Amino acid sequence: MPCFIRLLTPSGLEPVDYTADSLADAAQYEPDNGIYTVTNTYQVTKVLKLDAHLDRMEDSARRAGFHLELDRQRLRTTLREMILEAGYGDVRFRVTVSKDRPEVFIISLEPFSPPSQQLIEKGVSCITAANSARQSAETKSTAWMHARKALSDAMPEGIYDTFLLDADGYLMEGLGANFYAILDGTLRTAGQGVLKGIAQQIVLEVAPDILPVQMDAAHVSQIDQLEEAFLTSSSRGIIPVVEIDHIQIGNGVPGTLTKKLIAAYHAWVDAHLQAL
Missing domain, CATH: 3.20.10.10 (D-amino Acid Aminotransferase, subunit A, domain 2)
Known part of the structure; x- marks a missing residue:
C-alpha cells in the first residue's frame, strides 16, 4: 500500500506533490531543517503518550531555533480523520514541520504491524x-x-x-x-x-x-x-x-x-x- 500523505495548513488539509511507498521512502521529500515525531496507533485510532511526543516536538523546535506552538486538538482530529480515510487499520505515522514553514505540518501514514x-x-x-x-x-x-x-x-x-x-x-x-x-x-x-x-x-x-x-x-x-x-x-x-x-x-x-x-x-x- 502507498504511504498516505497530506499537508495540514492553516486553511486545512492539502495534497502533496509526491508519492511514496513508505515513511522511509517519503523521508527523501521532507525538509532537512525541521523536526518530527514518529509513533503508531493501536486498535486503529488509539495512541500512546501522544502528548509526550508533541511536548518533544515543541522542545526540539526550540533547540533547533524556532518557535512551535501546537494546536493539539486539531492535530488529534486531523490524524483521526486521515487514519479513517486511509483505511489501513493500525498505522505508523510521522508528523514533520520545517523551520521555514512552522505553520505547515507534513502528516504521513503507513500500515503498521508490530514486531513479530x-x-x-x-x-x-x-x-x-x-x-x-x-x-x-x-x-x-x-x-x-x-x-x-x-x-x-x-x-x-x-x-x-x-x-x-x-x-x-x-x-x-x-x-x-x-x-x-x-x-x-x-x-x-x-x-x-x-x-x-x-x-x-x-x-x-x-x-x-x-x-x-x-x-x-x-x-x-x-x-x-x-x-x-x-x-x-x-x-x-x-x-x-x-x-x-x-x-x-x-x-x-x-x-x-x-x-x-x-x-x-x-x-x-x-x-x-x-x-x-
Whole structure:
C-alpha cells in the first residue's frame, strides 16, 4: 500500500506533490531543517503518550531555533480523520514541520504491524559505529533522519540496528532507538547525549520494580561482559539484542530480566492507551 500523505495548513488539509511507498521512502521529500515525531496507533485510532511526543516536538523546535506552538486538538482530529480515510487499520505515522514553514505540518501514514513474536523470542544482532554519536542528540531533527540513511544502508544483511559510539567508545543509542545493557544485574542506559525516547520513559517507569537502574552508558569494551541487552522505540517497544559486533550477549537468547521488562512494558501500554 502507498504511504498516505497530506499537508495540514492553516486553511486545512492539502495534497502533496509526491508519492511514496513508505515513511522511509517519503523521508527523501521532507525538509532537512525541521523536526518530527514518529509513533503508531493501536486498535486503529488509539495512541500512546501522544502528548509526550508533541511536548518533544515543541522542545526540539526550540533547540533547533524556532518557535512551535501546537494546536493539539486539531492535530488529534486531523490524524483521526486521515487514519479513517486511509483505511489501513493500525498505522505508523510521522508528523514533520520545517523551520521555514512552522505553520505547515507534513502528516504521513503507513500500515503498521508490530514486531513479530518470533523476532522478540529470538532477539536481534546489531553492530556498532565508532565515533558516530550525533551532535544535538536531544533534538529529533530531520537533518538526522536524512544523515542516518548512510549508516542504515551500510548495515550488512542480518543486522537489525547500528549503535552509535561516542568518541570515548560508550554505547549511546541506535539509529532510531534507545539502547540498554544489563551489567552486574543493573540496567544501564545513556542519560545524556541521546534522544529522550518516549518508549524509554515507560521503561524507566517500570524498570525499578524489576532491577536497579543506572543512567550511564555501557562501554564498547564491556560488550562481552553484558548479561542482557535490548533497544526500544515507540513503534517497536522492547526488542532483545543477543549479539553486538559478532559478540554473543549472555546465553545468546533474550534474558529473564528483559522478558520481565517486556511484560511490564506491555501491561503499562495496555493501561494507558488513549483515543485520538
